[in-house]
Amino acid sequence: MSRPDVHQLFNELETEWKEIEEEAVEILRKLIQMDTQNIGEDTNETIAAKHLKGLFESAGIECSDVLEEKPGRGNLVARIRGDGSSGLGAVMLSAHLDTVRAPKLDWKAEGWKHDPFGAVIDQEDGCLYGRGAVDMKNMAAMSVSVFLFIKRHGIMLARDLLFVAVADEEAHGSKYGAKYLVEKHPDLIEADIIMTEVGGCSTYADGKEFFPVEIAEKTSVLVTITANGSGGHSSLFHPDNPIGRIGAVCNALSTKMLRHRVTPAARSMLEGISKLLPWYKAPVFRNLLSPKLEPWIIDYLLTKKQAQAIIPVLHNIANPTVVHAGDQQNQIPSSASVTVDVRRIPGCSLDDTLDDLREVIGKEKFLPSVDSTGEKVAPELVLEVMFPMEGVVQDAEEPKVKEALECLHKVVYARSGGSPVIPFLLSGGTDMKFFVKHPTKKPVCLGFSPVRIPQGIEFPSLFHAVNERIPVDGYKWGLGVLCEVVFELCKAHR
Structure with missing residues (x-):
């Protein structure tokens, strides 16, 4: 009507x-x-x-x-x-x-x-x-x-x-x-x-109001990474201490971003925001779509809050959340593990997401090896997936999605005095x-x-x-x- x-x-x-x-x-x-x-x-x-x-x-x-x-x-x-x-x-x-x-x-x-x-x-x-x-x-x-x-x-x-x-x-x-x-x-x-x-809530870019509307979302996949070792008395040196290995995993996931990935929803969002900005600021958001330019833009051109909002849109996110290790102060445990909350970009397969995870931690750590005597050695780390779920994938240019978004935009634009809707x-x-x-x-x-x-x-x-x-x-x-x-x-x- x-x-x-x-x-x-x-x-x-x-x-x-x-x-x-x-x-x-x-x-x-x-x-x-x-x-x-x-x-x-x-x-x-x-x-x-x-x-x-x-x-x-x-x-x-x-x-x-x-x-x-x-x-x-x-x-x-x-x-x-x-x-x-x-x-x-x-x-x-x-x-x-x-x-x-x-x-x-x-x-x-x-x-x-x-x-x-x-x-x-x-x-x-x-x-x-x-x-x-x-x-x-x-x-x-x-x-x-x-x-x-x-x-x-x-x-x-x-x-x-x-x-x-x-x-x-x-x-x-x-x-x-x-x-x-x-x-x-x-x-x-x-x-x-x-x-x-x-x-549908007011958001501001460079002082200009817009209304984001979600059309896609990540999903949470819980992953457990376990390190095993020989264990023993804490008075001795243990180069295979599993707590140290799990500590290295936590440090890697806390300091390195997973691979840059662009979805249609992310592209629509960043291109929509760039249209609100002055000509000299607009390229900053458009160039975030480039895997080569994004790290430099995040480090030097975005505020901390802006980076926190943008990084999850362009990367799978993996955060260590729970660590389980020893229970006695004078004993090295034989195993230690960390639960990782992985937020997966929609459209990115579970296998590709796990590859991103292994790449940051070190792929070789998840593979068996051979020691100096020719004996097979178990992988340094073992990964187990729990509760995998699918995200939501919709493209703003799909005809039915586009038609619904246009209706929302028409109403919001009129009632806000000219502020757009951005998927x-x-x-x-x-x-x-x-x-x-x-x-x-x-x-x-x-x-x-x-x-x-x-x-x-x-x-x-x-x-x-x-x-x-x-x-x-x-x-x-x-x-x-x-x-x-x-x-x-x-x-x-x-």
């Missing part, structure tokens, strides 16, 4: 829209006050899912039962049925209801300005404080509010609109949430387009990796949970952080953007 028609809908309901903005703030506050910390098997997302179910049912919106793979790990699916005139599959909004840990009693000692579960609006900075404010109960509250607005005011849609609230995104494996729905209830969540985290590769992971594996329909998945952030607040650093917060005005702005995007995609009419 054309933009004038969408604006006409908003103009006709201007007073009602102000009411839904205030209600959306209260819905978010209520969700933040619910403790859904994902810190063990006893996490309780069901309390939030039941609350949202009550809101939907009170408004007469079609809603599933609370779906649980395990008691307490609740998921919910709501639907507004379209008239089918578009001939297109559903648009789906999704948000996870769980959060990372936050202190409940000693929050001041841990540096929080306000109670993480108090949902306080700070009068000084205009931000709503609380765990889940941006990750990602804000998207849940916005989605519910869009549904309520559509239902209350008789707005018709040309295709179905879904909202899916999921459990268990913050744990490795995420078996009780999106993965469970895709495997056990795929019929409830079949959609052409899915919008979830991370993206990007996420260095972390989201539920998107499960949604793209839907057994009957491959959806376009976009990280888009819009919020406008003023310069001075480093929005990405608020995720999982002390003093997680969201600007109330920016949240209301994002609510309007999300609603208009839904109207555009679903060809809303009355």
Whole structure:
């Protein structure tokens, strides 16, 4: 539908829209006050899912039962049925209801300005404080509010609109949430387009605002590297001390970057940013795509924060996270190991990723050898792969992806006064990796949970952080953007 028609809908309901903005703030506050910390098997997302179910049912919106793979790990699916005139599959909004840990009693000692579960609006900075404010109960509250607005005011849609609230995104494996729905209830969540985290938030390059939208993401692969040795008494010299070998592994992975790799999503992101910059700065970002120039640019032309953001986009990342070695102070252990969290670029095979890892550490260390007597010697290091998962690969130039991005850009550009949408590769992971594996329909998945952030607040650093917060005005702005995007995609009419 054309933009004038969408604006006409908003103009006709201007007073009602102000009411839904205030209600959306209260819905978010209520969700933040619910403790859904994902810190063990006893996490309780069901309390939030039941609350949202009550809101939907009170408004007469079609809603599933609370779906649980395990008691307490609740998921919910709501639907507004379209008239089918578009001939297109559903648009789906999704948000996870769980959060990372936050202190409940000693929050001041841990540096929080306000109670993480108090949902306080700070009068000084205009931000709503609380765990889940941006990750990602804000998207849940916005989605519910869009549904309520559509239902209350008789707005018709040309295709179905879904909202899916999921459990268990913050744990490795995420078996009780999106993965469970895709495997056990795929019929409830079949959609052409899915919008979830991370993206749609204000970001700035050289003072110019843009809105990144995730179209691809890395995945985590856990690798264990083990060194073996003869062990023995610590009063003797042990050149095969496995702790020393594992120390060398940790040092190599902590000081050397893995091989430079360019994906379509990375190219779109860097070329998009370069278009925002003055002519004399633009080549810096474009030339990051060159494996020969990138190291020099990172060392001499980028700030530390810029480098931290760019390196994961162009490299597989491997960080040592857990080391296991001896348990007695006067004994050399016979083995030592390190767990490495490897974040793999989508489209890069597992074998190629492991080759990158071995290349930095030293390929010869993983190969058997022959000693001076002709006897075979076991490899110095042994590598074992645990929990390999696939990332998300989408190209911004794919017709369906491009069409969805153009819709987001049109709305954001108009409502922001000229700021563009730029597709990007996420260095972390989201539920998107499960949604793209839907057994009957491959959806376009976009990280888009819009919020406008003023310069001075480093929005990405608020995720999982002390003093997680969201600007109330920016949240209301994002609510309007999300609603208009839904109207555009679903060809809303009355």
